Amino acid sequence: MNTDMHSHYYGRGLMAHLATRSHRPRLARDESGRQWLHTPTTELPFLDHHMDMDERVAFLDRLGLQRQMLTFPGALGADALPIAESGPLVAAYNDELAEIIAGSGGRFVGLAGLPLADMDRAAAELGRARRTLGLLGAILPANYFLSGDEAVALEPVLRQADQDGGHIMIHPGLRADQELSVPKFADHHQHRASTIALQTALSHVMVTLMFGDLTERFPNISFQVINLGGTLPYLLERMDEVSRLRTPDDPLPSSRARRVYVDSASLGPRALELAVRTYGADRIMLGSDFPIFTGDGPRRAVEEAAIGDDDKRRILSGTATAIIDRLA
Secondary structure, eight states: OOEEEEEOOHHOOOOOHTOSSSSSSEEEEETTEEEEEEOOEEEEEEGGGTTTHHHHHHHHHTTTEEEEEEEOOOOGGGGSSHHHHHHHHHHHHHHHHHHHHHHTTTTTEEOOOTTSHHHHHHHHHHHHHHSSOOOOEEEEEGGGGHHHHHHGHHHHHHHHHHOOOOOEEEEEEEOOTTTOOOOOSSHHHHHHHIIIIHHHHHHHHHHHHHHHHHHHHHEEEEEEGGGGGHHHHHHHHHHHHHHHHHHSOOOOOOGGHHHHEEEEEOOOOOEEEEEEEEOOGGGEOOOOOOOOOOOSSHHHHHHSSSSSSSHHHHHIHHHHHHHHHHHO
C-alpha cells in the first residue's frame, strides 16, 4: 500500500478550543472573516481541507496513495500548554483521532499527541494510545531532541514507548518549559525561518539520535525525523572528513545514519536521490505534510528521482509497511 507517513489532522474539538483562546496557539478570524491559525512561529490560513476528510481522501486518490498516517498537529504547540489545559484537550483529540482511524477501513493510521507539561501523564497517555486506542505511537517536538541533555526530560515517555513498542515522529515544536515567542529575522523571514532555521534544527535532532544512546536504549522505538533529516544528507560527507581528521579512531558519522527513519515531506527529487545514498531507501518514507502542502510534489519527487524502481517501491510503501505491520 503506497503510504503517506507525514500528515496532520487538526481535529474538530482541538480547533473549537483554540478558537476560544486569546493568545497563541489560537484560531481567529480577520476583518474579512478569513480564519487564521496563530502558531508559536507563524500565521497560516485555516481552510476547509484542514479537517474535511473527503478532501483528504481526494488528495490521497489523486496522488495514488492507499494509506496515510494522521498525526497530532505538533507545530501548533497545544501539547506544550499547561497541563490543566493540555491534558484533557490532548486526550479528547486522541479519542477523536482513534475513532476516525477505526472507521477508515485501514485507510488511516495515527500518532497521538501528548500533554508534555507532565511527563508521567504524557507517558500514561501514550500507553492508552497504544493499548486502548490502537494508535501507533506519538509525535514529539524537535526541541526536546536538540541535545542529549534536553532529551532526558522525555525519559518516562520513551520508556513507555519502548515497553509497548511504538513509533515516534520528531517534528518542529516547542518544549513545555519554553516561552512562546515568534522568531523574527531582519529580512527574508519566510526563507530563513521556514526552511533554513527549520532544517538546521532537524539536523541537530539527527546528531542527537545518531551519536547519543537513545536508539540503543530504546530498541523497540522507531524514530522518524521529518524532511529527510534536515540538511544531514548534504553535510554528512563533511562530517566524515572532519571525523577522519580529528577523531580517526571513532566510527565514521555515515556509519550511524541508519539509526533513524526519515520522510520526504516538502523535499524534491534531487534531495531524495542524495537521501537514498545517505540512509538507504529502506529508511525513507513518503511524506506530504498535508494539509499544509496540497500539491503533487511528493509523488513527483519519487517519480523524477534518479533512483531504481526497487528503491521507489521502498519509499512509497515498503519502509512504511514494515513499521506499521510491526506495530499493528
